[in-house]
Amino acid sequence: LYSLDLARWVETGAIGPVETLFEPAYRVSIAGIARTRDRLFVSLMDNVRGKVVVCERMDGNWSLKPVALPENGNVGISHAEQFGSSVSFSFTDFLTPSSIIWSDDNGETLATVKSQPARFDASPLISEQFEARSKDGTMIPYFVVRRRDQKGPVPTLLYGYGGFEVPLLPGYAGVRGKLWLEKGNAYVQACIRGGGEFGPAWHQAALKGNRQNGFDDFAAVAQDVVKRGIATASSLGIQGGSNGGLLTGVSLTQHPELFGAVIIEVPLLDMLRYAELPPGASWMAEYGDPSKPEDAKWLSAYSPYQHVDAAAAYPPVLLTTSTADDRVHPGHARKMAARLQEAGHARTLFFEETEGGHGGRGDRRPQAAQTAMKYVFLQRALTAKA
Incomplete structure (x- = not known):
């Protein structure tokens, strides 16, 4: 996943410099990307487990940190508000029915807002x-x-x-x-x-x-x-x-x-x-x-x-x-x-x-x-x- 300055490209015709934002590894691949107004979200498949990282650009540099979603599950980005800060994720694992996890602040706080009904007691x-x-x-x-x-x-x-x-x-x-x-x-x-x-x-x-x-x-x-x-x-x-x-x-x-x-x-x-x-x-x-x-x-x-x-x-x-x-x-x-x-x-x-x-x-x-x-x-x- 690469990053470049679009405005500079439009103004000067020069594409560079091109930065590598995320590079896949042997057992880590990019499954999808979406953006809000201020953040870029990248969903990953990491050793058969779904993860999402949020990318922010400050002072000319990118910072990446994981979104605090549950581990050992299957994750996707359901929506991202391009002119706001709301983002939602789909999630399921062996113990969790298919669910929608919502955030109004670029993934900082998360809440499950909708879920299919549980069919068994997963608490133990x-x-x-x-x-x-x-x-x-x-x-x-x-x-x-x-x-x-x-x-x-x-x-x-x-x-x-x-x-x-x-x-x-x-x-x-x-x-x-x-x-x-x-x-x-x-x-x-x-x-x-x-x-x-x-x-x-x-x-x-x-x-x-x-x-x-x-x-x-x-x-x-x-x-x-x-x-x-x-x-x-x-x-x-x-x-x-x-x-x-x-x-x-x-x-x-x-x-x-x-x-x-x-x-x-x-x-x-x-x-x-x-x-x-x-x-x-x-x-x-x-x-x-x-x-x-x-x-x-x-x-x-x-x-x-x-x-x-x-x-x-x-x-x-x-x-x-x-x-x-x-x-x-x-x-x-x-x-x-x-x-x-x-x-x-x-x-x-x-x-x-x-x-x-x-x-x-x-x-x-x-x-x-x-x-x-x-x-x-x-x-x-x-x-x-x-």
Whole structure:
């Protein structure tokens, strides 16, 4: 973000001098800017956490200071009064519903003026951020939401995605809070490579033949959660859908010892034939082309369907799909469930919705029933082992 004297430019035609007001760093990027009459506000994404800095120019120099917004959340600048001093921010995090925070004095004093209703009691809970060291030494950020007074390991749900440059940001989830966190359980969200948390390079680090990096990142987060005493391996459940279903499917077959329960939703699982199932061929830029021997080599190294082991001690597994899914063919989940059951893994459950698509049915009642089913599955699988 650069600064120059516009009046001088208009009068003289000379652009300079140009000052650097803010320079992005490896894990810090500019998300947006807005100005009031006397201040410039810059919203940042700083290690997957939203922040805002206010910039003021005095005596020919810029000063920057942070706006005192809550940490570990998702922040945006909602408005800035260009001929006044009012500014407002949007904010949400794992414990705070989407809210508008208002200031009439350029961010000096802040007040929440509007908020969506709270869906669970967040008062005993805390949101924290940690990092885990992946297999190749890369530090992987992740968030933990749990009771502030947690004394020992509790049933914990670890969620991940890691694909298509999609970032996992802090966000409020009332159902998760009501059905999981209020029961004293913990939630973990992993920002693994393959996603978009740190731009294209973070995505490309787990693209095609580098996909194993993302799987290693997820395993490293799981191990770090156990190391910190948040969960034990047997009280740690994982969940992911679509590309995240591939992630949890790989986690099951590569590291069954790290988890006490696995939810695999609308997944890709047979990576040697995914391009034959519509619309799989459209994702070859992400995963590779299994018809090419060099691509098939890395795909076959991790493809979960080909790595089901009858001798492995797998934790309980719940696979879900939809008959009407036109994004990821239901054959992936059907085949995986059948192979697990045929291999003698009796704790494999399979659920197929007959209506709706990749995102499920639009009717809230079956949505609620399916969500409850997943949390009951996790509670039963993990509670006795915490």
